[in-house]
Amino acid sequence: MLMFLQVPExxxxxxxxxxxxxxxxxxxxxxxxxxxxxxxxxxQKDEWDFTWTIMADPEGNEFCVSHREGQGADAVDxxx
Numbered sequence: 001m002l003m004f005l006q007v008p009e010x011x012x013x014x015x016x017x018x019x020x021x022x023x024x025x026x027x028x029x030x031x032x033x034x035x036x037x038x039x040x041x042x043x044q045k046d047e048w049d050f051t052w053t054i055m056a057d058p059e060g061n062e063f064c065v066s067h068r069e070g071q072g073a074d075a076v077d078x079x080x
Contacts, residue, residue, distance in 0.1 A: 027067040
């Protein structure tokens, strides 16, 4: 579980932590779920048998949602 909390001060430098989240199911469903929680779409990339979507939380901190080609819904491994 990850929890994101708002802070009163604005972002002033590059993030020191960047999350790469891999979804075993449909990335489109997860991306829409994250958007409904306040995340926004930044960019989509396709390289090295991965497709990932760069997103940002409401304060602009970026993170990625990825899906490995050929990975089934029962997969349990993750990429960090």
